[in-house]
Amino acid sequence: MTNRFSRRLQLITILLIISSFIGALPWREIRADMNTHGEYDAYPLSITYDQAATWDTSTQGEFTLTNVSEFEITSWTLGVDYFEDVTISNIWNATDITTEEDENLHISGNVSIPAGESYTFGLIATSEENAPVAPSDINTINFISVDPNEEPAEENVEEVA
Numbered sequence: 001m002t003n004r005f006s007r008r009l010q011l012i013t014i015l016l017i018i019s020s021f022i023g024a025l026p027w028r029e030i031r032a033d034m035n036t037h038g039e040y041d042a043y044p045l046s047i048t049y050d051q052a053a054t055w056d057t058s059t060q061g062e063f064t065l066t067n068v069s070e071f072e073i074t075s076w077t078l079g080v081d082y083f084e085d086v087t088i089s090n091i092w093n094a095t096d097i098t099t100e101e102d103e104n105l106h107i108s109g110n111v112s113i114p115a116g117e118s119y120t121f122g123l124i125a126t127s128e129e130n131a132p133v134a135p136s137d138i139n140t141i142n143f144i145s146v147d148p149n150e151e152p153a154e155e156n157v158e159e160v161a
Contacts, residue, residue: 038134044069044145045076045113047138052122054131058089061134062122067113071145077108081137086125093121106141 036051046066053060067073077097081104088096094109105125113119125132 035133038138040135040138042078042138042140044071044073044143045078045140047078049134049138051134057129057131058124058126059131059133060122060124061132062120063094063138064118064120065113066118067115069145070115071147072115073113073143073145075108075110075144076113077106077141077143079139079141080105080107080135081139082125082127082132083136084127084130084132086127086132089124089126091121091123093119094123096123 038049040047040049044067046068048064048066050062050064051059052062065076079102086105088098088105088107091107093111094107096105097108098104098106107121107123109119109121111119
């Protein structure tokens with residue numbers, strides 16, 4: 001009987017130690033560290049996301065867009081989907097064009113990205129409860145590209161003699 005009691009006491013002690021350890025873990029920080037980088041295929045762009053910093057309910061993220069097409073991209077709009085509702089409190093090297101009707105963040109840029117080249121922009125995303133982690137998905141909504149081999153349309157020009 002003493003042996004059974006001793007084993008139960010050991011089991012209860014181990015469970016209490018484990019639960020104390022798990023309860024003391026900084027879950028908020030662990031959650032943010034789990035997903036601080038992302039890679040997305042959003043043709044004609046390949047996009048990488050890196051979390052630069054996080055505090056309270058905000059995250060600073062950097063997005064690198066690489067043009068994987070054969071042509072120069074002169075304008076682009078992205079749809080960025082986070083796991084939770086977020087707002088952009090600051091953005092640089094791009095423009096937040098999100099409207100109230102949009103389900104995701106909409107970000108645009110009128111910056112030329114030559115074929116095979118990259119462009120970086122950053123933002124600070126804020127959520128109500130937790131600091132946002134990497135977006136769950138990023139899509140190219142629209143883009144304008146230029147074929148360098150295409151000749152410009154000829155305009156009607158009169159020669160003056």
